[in-house]
Amino acid sequence: MAEILIQNITKTYAGGKQPAVNDVNLTIRDGEFMVLLGPSGCGKTTLLRMIAGLEYTDAGQISIGGRDVTDLPPRKRQIAMVFQSYAVFPHQTVFENIAFGLRMRKERDADVKRKVERSAALLQLEPYVERYPAQLSGGQRQRVAVARAIVMEPKVLLMDEPLSNLDALLRLHFRADLKKLVQDLKATTIYVTHDQVEALSLGDRIAVMRQGEVIQCSSPMAVYDRPATEFVGSFIGNPPMNFLRGRVERTNGHVHVTLHEHVLTAPPELAQHAGRDVLIGIRAENIEAEARETPDNLPARTEVVEPLGSHLLVTAAIGDQRLKLLTRTDFPAQPDGPLWLRPEPDKLRWFEVDTGREIGPTPQQRTEA
Amino acid sequence: MRNSLVVGLLSLVLGAPAGYALARFPFRGRDSFKVLILSTRAFPIVILSIPLAVTFIRWGLYDTIWAVVLAHTALALPTTILVTSSIFVGVPKDLEEAAETLGCTPFGAFWRVVLPLALPGLAAAAIFTFVLSWNEVFAATILTISTRSRTLPALVLAQLNNSPLPFHFAGGFALVVPSLIFILLMRRYLLNMWGRVTK
Numbered sequence: 001m002a003e004i005l006i007q008n009i010t011k012t013y014a015g016g017k018q019p020a021v022n023d024v025n026l027t028i029r030d031g032e033f034m035v036l037l038g039p040s041g042c043g044k045t046t047l048l049r050m051i052a053g054l055e056y057t058d059a060g061q062i063s064i065g066g067r068d069v070t071d072l073p074p075r076k077r078q079i080a081m082v083f084q085s086y087a088v089f090p091h092q093t094v095f096e097n098i099a100f101g102l103r104m105r106k107e108r109d110a111d112v113k114r115k116v117e118r119s120a121a122l123l124q125l126e127p128y129v130e131r132y133p134a135q136l137s138g139g140q141r142q143r144v145a146v147a148r149a150i151v152m153e154p155k156v157l158l159m160d161e162p163l164s165n166l167d168a169l170l171r172l173h174f175r176a177d178l179k180k181l182v183q184d185l186k187a188t189t190i191y192v193t194h195d196q197v198e199a200l201s202l203g204d205r206i207a208v209m210r211q212g213e214v215i216q217c218s219s220p221m222a223v224y225d226r227p228a229t230e231f232v233g234s235f236i237g238n239p240p241m242n243f244l245r246g247r248v249e250r251t252n253g254h255v256h257v258t259l260h261e262h263v264l265t266a267p268p269e270l271a272q273h274a275g276r277d278v279l280i281g282i283r284a285e286n287i288e289a290e291a292r293e294t295p296d297n298l299p300a301r302t303e304v305v306e307p308l309g310s311h312l313l314v315t316a317a318i319g320d321q322r323l324k325l326l327t328r329t330d331f332p333a334q335p336d337g338p339l340w341l342r343p344e345p346d347k348l349r350w351f352e353v354d355t356g357r358e359i360g361p362t363p364q365q366r367t368e369a
Numbered sequence: 370m371r372n373s374l375v376v377g378l379l380s381l382v383l384g385a386p387a388g389y390a391l392a393r394f395p396f397r398g399r400d401s402f403k404v405l406i407l408s409t410r411a412f413p414i415v416i417l418s419i420p421l422a423v424t425f426i427r428w429g430l431y432d433t434i435w436a437v438v439l440a441h442t443a444l445a446l447p448t449t450i451l452v453t454s455s456i457f458v459g460v461p462k463d464l465e466e467a468a469e470t471l472g473c474t475p476f477g478a479f480w481r482v483v484l485p486l487a488l489p490g491l492a493a494a495a496i497f498t499f500v501l502s503w504n505e506v507f508a509a510t511i512l513t514i515s516t517r518s519r520t521l522p523a524l525v526l527a528q529l530n531n532s533p534l535p536f537h538f539a540g541g542f543a544l545v546v547p548s549l550i551f552i553l554l555m556r557r558y559l560l561n562m563w564g565r566v567t568k
Contacts, residue, residue: 014395052466052470053469053470054466054469054470073469073474073475074466074469074470075469075470075471075472075473075474079470080470080471081466081467081470083463083466083467084463085461085463087461087463087464087466087467089464089467089468089482089486090486091482091485091486100468100471101471101472104471104472104473104477105472148467148471152471158470
């Protein structure tokens with residue numbers, strides 16, 4: 001059992017003006033695959049390094065499996081870590097690299113040999129065990145780094161952007177392999193990445209970080225479908241979520257939002273924002289486009305049409321606001337031509353203009369999702 | 370001969386930890402410390418030798434091996450520190466951290482990972498100090514009298530001054546030999562290590 005409990009963790013680097021990690025609270029359940037996602041400099045790697053014990057904390061507590069490890073060195077935390085640079089020891093063969101941790105534990109030679117061979121086999125490294133890292137490709141070195149971590153049978157597996165140095169195709173292959181490997185390992189896993197596709201595809205839950213704070217922590221689909229802030233919506237998803245400005249109005253007890261002279265029905269939570277602007281968030285795939293005018297649709301103008309193979313990515317303008325939508329490839333979109341948009345009503349999200357926070361269900365519903 | 374070897378080792382033993390500290394830990398005044406280290410080289414040995422001789426006589430170190438060893442180590446230390454620090458910078462910190470997550474103490478990580486990787490560079494630093502000490506004759510002559518404690522070059526030089534000209538040349542050539550052998554031996558080792566470590 002290795003639940004990881006992070007309480008009020010704060011860290012400011014010497015000479016840093018803002019804290020790199022600011023009062024973060026996070027619980028990672030036993031066996032869970034948690035992804036820390038955020039732009040560079042958001043503190044995700046710092047948080048991971050504090051969990052690993054490679055960085056001191058300024059305040060707060062970290063416990064692994066009910067044991068307070070805040071002040072323990074890495075070797076006493078029962079963790080294994082995969083580094084972004086792989087950190088494979090160049091002066092040792094692949095075999096010795098994988099065996100390193102077992103030898104530090106003073107396991108018997110026969111056990112070391114058996115375990116190393118098994119994990120080398122898992123990562124298809126058998127032909128290379130006698131080689132030195134300099135004789136391996138980047139992808140193979142990466143596999144050595146993973147093998148070296150999983151051979152320890154750690155309770156907690158920490159990974160710091162392990163795929164970011166691989167080329168795109170290799171990354172795609174290895175991502176699926178990694179997911180399967182970690183599922184079989186049953187270790188509690190924390191995975192740091194700035195790649196939202198990786199986060200969505202790998203994580204049981206995603207913690208989105210920005211400026212040292214966790215903004216939202218929920219399942220990949222929830223993060224994607226119900227972003228807690230405008231930032232989350234624009235960081236996750238390709239293309240990012242569309243945001244349009246509209247004004248909340250109330251007539252006869254009904255709340256609605258006007259967007260460039262068109263009226264959208266709005267949920268009752270928006271009532272308190274009556275008379276003010278809000279941001280309307282909608283994903284590109286949740287907007288349907290029509291080539292002909294129909295009563296309820298929003299008239300817009302096509303600006304750019306980009307064929308993506310499976311879809312067309314259309315940039316359209318409503319008044320002076322722009323949004324992107326995906327259409328079928330046979331949609332007759334013409335640059336500068338008119339088109340009519342029908343956003344799916346239950347996929348509309350509402351955000352405060354000044355704070356960027358979502359107006360809608362309570363925060364609880366959001367994190368529990 | 371032995372003097373120069375001792376100097377090479379001693380300055381490495383003293384200099385390498387300082388180099389490691391300079392390479393890894395961002396302490397206050399690190400940059401000015403680097404300059405300060407170099408500043409000892411600013412004093413000509415000619416000026417230093419006489420006060421050194423006086424001090425060594427007072428301490429009872431005069432005319433011992435240690436007199437030369439200490440003086441040469443002091444001279445060699447700045448270069449050793451700077452060279453070793455750049456060697457340690459070349460060993461990624463990730464490797465050390467990886468070793469620590471795999472069960473090493475910080476010293477264990479240094480011993481098992483950093484040191485083997487830095488060894489070729491450290492060997493080069495040792496050669497450098499050896500040659501430095503070998504070439505330095507002035508202080509060695511001033512600080513010693515007896516044949517027991519003089520470095521070989523200082524001794525040979527003193528002897529050759531009283532010899533006919535052909536012996537001068539022969540002696541000069543002979544002096545090159547130990548340096549050459551030492552470097553040839555180390556060089557093979559260096560290339561071997563580097564060929565394996567780097568791509």
